[in-house]
Amino acid sequence: MIDLLNAIVALSNFVLVPAVTYGSQLALGALGVTLIYGILRFSNFAHGDTMAFGTMVTILVTWGLQALGVGFGPLPTALLALPFGIAACMALVLVTDRMVYRFYRAQKAKPVVFVIVSIGVMFILNGLVRFIIGPGDQRFRDGENFIITARDFKDMTGLREGLALKTTQGITVVTAVIVVALLFWFLNRTRTGKSMRAYSDNEDLALLSGINPDRVVMVTWLIVAALATVAGTLYGLDKSFKPFTYFQLLLPVFAAAIVGGLGSPLGAIAGGYVIAFSEVLITYAWKKVLTYLVPEALEPDGLVQLLSTNYKFAVSFVILLIVLLFRPTGLFRGKAV
């Protein structure tokens, strides 16, 4: 019985908790990508750097608050700074839309043109963020580090395995749930949300029925900016902030959005968790867990690992390929890519 508990705890500590956290971060990022794809109809490659920009402003405000001696008790000060980051990020995406994307929208440019344009925006944001905050690692986490540490857990329960739960992991999951709930309420219950969905389903019909396209586009950008900043800040709190990492984050985020079905918000969330769990689970070495579960005589000598962790990125791409081959619209029937 104790062995079973130990096995469960070990699995939670190294697989479930990290994967749920990482999955939530990916899901929030993928939601932004999927909304842009669904409503503005292009793959926004600048999304990773939009996240970096929002997070950067949040960090700068956090440092300001810390310098003023303002704290948030056991929670990270960054949560207080988050609204400022969101506001700055909203301003940024609206300016970009006005200066760049609107021109191509008026031209009725093809989606592939938009993709290239967004790559241009990506490079500019890339440079902007590095110019302001530098290319290095920035740490801005404060408050309590842990809800419970591995050592405390062991002392408390007397088990051999510890379960660590970081404050940031708790915050990530809670925030993700709140944000997703708000988003769905907005899309399904409010007039603006409904008009966004109508615009996404059939642009011409929506225009005919009197929906103001400029307003839909603006609201979409605002929501995407908020999602990007929240995702970026949660990620930065949990790991660390480095512009290059955010750029790299683009790959798993897109993988999540595509697996879930581009354009489907529900799919983006499911996709985030599928990618996160597959990266961690398929390359997990089961030796530790099995040692608790099987009789001593059967204990494994090897690592009992399906694939070496060197292949973890290949795993997400294989899943992506399988989905695209057999179900091109994604798990939740988004738009075909």
Add this chain to the structure above:
Amino acid sequence: MKTLLTATATAALLAGAAHADDHEVKLGIILGFTGPIESLTPHMAAGAEMAMSEVSDSGKLLDGMTVVPVRADSTCIDAGAASAAAERLITSEGVKGIMGADCSGVTGAVLSNVAVPNGVVMVSPSATSPALSSVEDNGLFFRTAPSDARQGEIMATILMERGMEEVALTYTNNDYGKGLADSFATAFEDKGGTVTINTAHEDGKADYSAEVGAMASAGGDLLVVAGYVDQGGSGVVRSALDTGAFDTFHFPDGMIGTALEENFGDALDGSSGQLPGTDSPGGDKFVELAGDSFDATSTFAPESYDAAALIMLAMQAAGSVESGDYKDHVMDVANAPGEKIYPGDLGKALEIIAGGGDVDYVGATAVELIGPGESAGNYREIIFEDGKMETVKYR
């Protein structure tokens, strides 16, 4: 006027030529003055040139020869450009020895394409790739920087002495990380230790829970992280600490930096590491000698001084400036027995050799050449206490 100029120029040329025949020897300095390590190379070149002017000023090298440095650009990454530069030094400048090259890749290229075919001695101050130990060099190649194979062995010894017999190992997925991890794993297993898992991590990635999960499952007394402190290495350490997978670590040179103290503080207490370093008095003397003329503490600047000094001392020992003659004397002047020679003592060393005595060149980095003519390497072993790095001892 024109005639006068021509005449002067001719006279100067003649004088130069006459001078070159008897009293001048040229040494090449091939370093990446442009490219990824361009911030280090000016100090490296200045270090080597300081040794040369010290020897010239003493007037004791082979009856008062002057040593003239000639610089060339290795670019650090472009093997073709580096080889062309080296070829020019040897064929048109007529250098008798090369201080360089710097990065492992171009060093290998210059050695096999230019130095070996032309039979010219090459002493690199900074190439650390283990692959250069076994390269075909006709006894012409030396280095004052230790091979990473050596670091792997030192690391294995340190861990064994600390009683760690089972370790997990992760390395950054490039030539440095892979080379170091392999040499460490081999050395550690030869000493009876067990590496429970040897896995790569990619730099700059989003999440390291998969890697840490696998390493935790494999288990071990501690985790060896052969990565970069400002790259994925810190991410792995952070994740391992957070999940409680490992609370002690061992760090090779790429991981050691003040960023470790800043990021992790006392969470690393009890962890250990090593980086190149020496407590030999030569290091301080070198800094003193350099004064304000260049940054003597810059990475590989002392090694450059030593590389140039070794070439010139070997020439003195052979009584000849030709590579074929003096290549066999490099090991003799570098190692015991003999009078210990520190930076600033080059004149004295030349005198001792001329008088038939023996010298043991210690130089700025406690040079000791082993095996295929590479530095034995001196490492500073450190341990983390109260969130600070403390030096345990030198090896």
